[in-house]
Amino acid sequence: MVVAKKLKTFEVVFSDPSKAFYCSGDKVAGNVVVEVCEATKVSVLKVLGVGCGKVEYAKGKQKCREEIDYLKYEEVVHLDQQTRAPDGSFTLLPGNRYDFMFGFELPAPGCLVSSYRGKFGYVRYYVRAVMERPCAPPQHCEKSFEVEEPLDINTPDLLAPVAASKQKKVSCLFIPDGQVSISARIDRKGFCEGEEIGLNAKFENSCSRIVVPKAAIVAKHSYQAGGRTKVLKQKLTSVRGNHIISGMCDMWQGRSIRVPKLQPSLQGCDIIKVEYVLMVYVHIPGSEKMAVELPLVIGTGPFGGFSSRTSSVSSQAGSMSAPSDSWASFPSPPPSYPNLPSYSNLPRLGGDSTRTPLLHDCDEDDEEEGLFMLASAHTYPPPPPYSEVDENVPSGQQVIQVF
Known part of the structure; x- marks a missing residue:
């Protein structure tokens, strides 16, 4: 020894x-x-x-x-x-x-x-x-020692806009129940850590259910070995919109989502790939969620043009002024639910049975309490009085009070 x-x-x-x-x-x-x-x-x-x-x-x-x-x-x-x-x-x-x-x-x-x-x-x-x-x-x-290969996002391919759309027919016990559609667009494909992604999207709901629009940056890690591929997905950051009731639509104009601190896209490796996507999706109660994916490339160098938020606003203004663009035909978005008047101070009916569950919005990563409808027999007050003038009578001679 x-x-x-x-x-x-x-x-x-x-x-x-x-x-x-x-x-x-x-x-x-x-x-x-x-x-x-x-x-x-x-x-x-x-x-x-x-x-x-x-x-x-x-x-x-x-x-x-x-x-x-x-x-x-x-x-x-x-x-x-x-x-x-x-x-x-x-x-x-x-x-x-x-x-x-x-x-x-x-x-x-x-x-x-x-x-x-x-x-x-x-x-x-x-x-x-x-x-x-x-x-x-x-x-x-x-x-x-660490090696970091430069990945420039200021190339024509990564500066080009990315768009996708999808629609899904919804059914209940094999009975057609309308459809839900998504159209989404971002101004470019390449971003760096800390930048804001300006997202333009339109969500339409013609089914009888209340749907919830969301968007998230998702990382995909792919490992290849022995002729097999193993893929891991991780949701990094997300935003959500207002609930969309039946027959309504919602529009996001430059909705921002920040790129968190993460590793740049891994390219050039034959056995490992690290890719990112901006997933825009709708949660549909009682059905699988519908999603579209916009590919992202996270680079190492800073963006050489305007900020993503500024470019998205200017792009939006240009597209809205063009009558031939499909984005110009979008109707005005419905009012935000948080801005609607609150009726929490109205009389309640039946003691504790004032909140009846309407639907439950659940996602694999979210904890939702669901939406509730208010059951109340309260009679709403009449509108305020206003004046009406008869145009056939000379000015100042007759005023009709309407109540």
Whole structure:
């Protein structure tokens, strides 16, 4: 049994520890710091630059696993004026600090993908130092570094508007019960963290149920391994509108939803994908929700044009002035329910039985109390008096009071 000699210090130190991330073409440099407790003979000291993506998850009894390499670098490091034995080995003495310098350049753009860590996979980059010694197992240490590939959203494809529409026929016990439709549009596809997305949408309800319009930014994480794909979805942030009763519609004009702090879209990886969508949907009681998805690309660089809110307003003004645009034909939205007069102070009928459940609006992530109708026998007061003037009588001669 060979007992390995203990090292006092063995670590990788980057030249710029404050550097948050690296990009394609950047130089990764630093030192391997070694201090020993006793005289140690070293055959060779190597530095490896490694970048790899890995996916691993279980599908029943089968284990799906896939790996891909993005960076492979190897260098043998030396000390200045280092004395070597005939076999190429050298000896490290206690009380001294040894700094072995290394440096390598990352591949050109298009060869790397950004760092990522998820539930079933990762893309990881690190520097590993390996010390090989005669008659002893090799020792190693490593230190990770982040790679973030630039993703510019100021390209024609990502600056183009995105729109989608959908309609669904609703039935009750196989009896047709009208339909619900959604039309949604955003001014561009590319956004960055912290920006406001201006959403234009129209919701029409011709069924007998009360529906609830909502919108949410959803992340899709796809893992591919063993010929299978595993997809995880996560709702990040959402907004909701007013309830839409039967025969009515609702319109969102530049409704804003903020892009939260999140990782940019992961592109260029063959086994892992991170995508985002703006899902605009309607919850229909007693039926599956209907949704349309507007694809989003979350970039790393700032938007070079106007703010998304300003551009959405200007786009809306331009579209509303064009008679041929379908958005111009939208009717005025109905009044907001919170702005309607409150009748909470009216007399109640039947003691505690004043709130009768009308419907329950439930979603997988929301806790709703539902809508309630007010059962009351109260007689509403007459309208206020007003004056009516007979136009056939000369001015100032006859005024009829109407009550």
